[in-house]
Amino acid sequence: MTMLPRFRRRPWSRTSAPRRSGDETPGPPDWPEHAFEDRMATVEFRVAEQPHIVVDTEACRSCAGRPCIGVCPADLFTPTADGGMVFNHEQCFECGACTLVCSQEGTISWSYPPGGQGVVLRWA
Numbered sequence: 001m002t003m004l005p006r007f008r009r010r011p012w013s014r015t016s017a018p019r020r021s022g023d024e025t026p027g028p029p030d031w032p033e034h035a036f037e038d039r040m041a042t043v044e045f046r047v048a049e050q051p052h053i054v055v056d057t058e059a060c061r062s063c064a065g066r067p068c069i070g071v072c073p074a075d076l077f078t079p080t081a082d083g084g085m086v087f088n089h090e091q092c093f094e095c096g097a098c099t100l101v102c103s104q105e106g107t108i109s110w111s112y113p114p115g116g117q118g119v120v121l122r123w124a
């Protein structure tokens with residue numbers, strides 16, 4: 001059985017226009033580079049009365065891997081010399097990564113802060 005020419009599968013291409021010799025695929029746009037500090041200067045942290053994230057730092061003592069230290073983009077988890085953990089919720093980006101990597105259930109309780117609180121971005 002022969003397929004009709006219009007139903008034959010064509011090789012994939014981004015465009016149906018024929019390629020001319022010398023044409024190059026355009027690269028990504030030239031976005032200006034901004035330092036991390038410059039980008040963080042546009043972030044405001046409005047701290048609520050009640051913390052939106054609570055860490056049971058005593059439970060952290062029995063954790064061998066402590067993945068929360070490496071995954072937190074704000075570096076809010078700090079190990080202490082006696083094997084404990086210090087946590088500061090005030091600069092939290094609210095990404096929730098610590099809750100995903102914590103292997104001890106119930107050690108980290110996280111919820112969104114109340115409206116108007118937490119991370120506020122300025123796009124100016």
